[in-house]
Amino acid sequence: MRLRHKPWASEKIGDHPQYVVAQPEDKKGKWNKEFGNDNPIHIEVGTGKGQFVTEMARANPDINYIGIELYESVIVTALDRLIEAELPNVKLLNVDAGNLTEYFGEGEVGRVYLNFSDPWPKNRHEKRRLTYKSFLKLYEDILIKRGEIHFKTDNQGLFEYSLQSFSWYGLHLNFLSLDLHKSDFEGNIMTEYEEKFSAKGQRIYRVEAQYQN
Numbered sequence: 001m002r003l004r005h006k007p008w009a010s011e012k013i014g015d016h017p018q019y020v021v022a023q024p025e026d027k028k029g030k031w032n033k034e035f036g037n038d039n040p041i042h043i044e045v046g047t048g049k050g051q052f053v054t055e056m057a058r059a060n061p062d063i064n065y066i067g068i069e070l071y072e073s074v075i076v077t078a079l080d081r082l083i084e085a086e087l088p089n090v091k092l093l094n095v096d097a098g099n100l101t102e103y104f105g106e107g108e109v110g111r112v113y114l115n116f117s118d119p120w121p122k123n124r125h126e127k128r129r130l131t132y133k134s135f136l137k138l139y140e141d142i143l144i145k146r147g148e149i150h151f152k153t154d155n156q157g158l159f160e161y162s163l164q165s166f167s168w169y170g171l172h173l174n175f176l177s178l179d180l181h182k183s184d185f186e187g188n189i190m191t192e193y194e195e196k197f198s199a200k201g202q203r204i205y206r207v208e209a210q211y212q213n
Helices: 009-014 031-035 051-059 072-085 097-103 123-128 133-142 156-169 192-199
Strands: 041-045 064-068 090-093 109-115 143-153 172-177 205-210
Touching: 009 072, 031 041, 031 064, 041 051, 051 064, 051 072, 051 090, 051 109, 072 090, 097 133, 109 133, 133 143, 133 156, 143 156, 156 172, 156 205
Parallel strands: 041 064, 041 109, 064 090, 109 143
Antiparallel strands: 143 205, 172 205
């Protein structure tokens, strides 16, 4: 994906600390205090333009959501959504997901969402895939016991790879769909990519993977 540089993005992000949390390492183990309640915390790794995390927060006011996105030029669009929505139960982090344990304490997160992650199709880039074993270890470190990863993609190769990765790591697959929009799954909230791909008739793959410890 080619990103359009937005030189004003950094300043705008800095102007809205109520939505994009600066220095999230200071919130480690204290996210419920940041939200002002004891509700479960769900995170989306690679939140993109924020449609999914915003609509999930709107649909589930008793859950706190945190969207994580590396690129300022992308997260600023998610910020625009939050400014318009004025939802109290969603925050954004402009950080690298490879450092999740710096921002969340052990057992602090209830669920991890991975939606339409970069497939990194070349073998030499395997370690960058968000379902690679090193990332699965990161999620395990911050998730509650028997926590879950909910994963969606349009990429069959990444989906097959991820199923293998989940299985090798010992996760249990609770739900698996090879064509989500033709399944009986209810309550699906689409991302921007999902709307685009499904409109073209492409299959959407989805799995819920649960840690056993």
